[in-house]
Amino acid sequence: GENVEQHPSTLSVQEGDSAVIKCTYSDSASNYFPWYKQELGKGPQLIIDIRSNVGEKKDQRIAVTLNKTAKHFSLHITETQPEDSAVYFCAASTGDSGGGADGLTFGKGTHLIIQP
């Protein structure tokens, strides 16, 4: 099955600086890569996603890049703010090609700390 590795496990950056979180996946059939933000006591919140036919996607201060050949994808947050402090998860999915869903396979998470 799919395996997703996520690094680093903890990332501390100064407010206003950029943060980058990296993930690798093992299954070349994976075609959907979402990123979730989870705050304490809450469920994961989808912040951005990318599909395998796209190399990069941007939404205001957040961007995601995908390298299918190397099987890795990254989350970039620019101009970080205190409210960006949370745990971030990457995930990968092969979707449902007719044999049933495999669900999202998540990385172990990155605790992002924004220092004021």
Added chain:
Amino acid sequence: ETGVTQSPTHLIKTRGQQVTLRCSSQSGHNTVSWYQQALGQGPQFIFQYYREEENGRGNFPPRFSGLQFPNYSSELNVNALELDDSALYLCASSYGTRDNEQFFGPGTRLTVL
């Protein structure tokens, strides 16, 4: 906030008991997926329900079972609870079964003593 709701918020059970967790999907969504999130870990896929049928299952034993109702709400049932079942249980709703966005509820925190 998503339109996905879960109940109860917290639950304490003892080993060997059975538990039922509930999820109401976001309006317009017909698919519900359930995940288990152990402390400090990423969520793990339990199973998915689409149009009241199980449509995929992760590496969880048969004592984890589910239901989906005509209004697309869903239940997760766990029999013969074990200590390792203590976790945050999350449901996510989406439209269809292919790689569409999944929106998570706040979760149910289950503690097994």
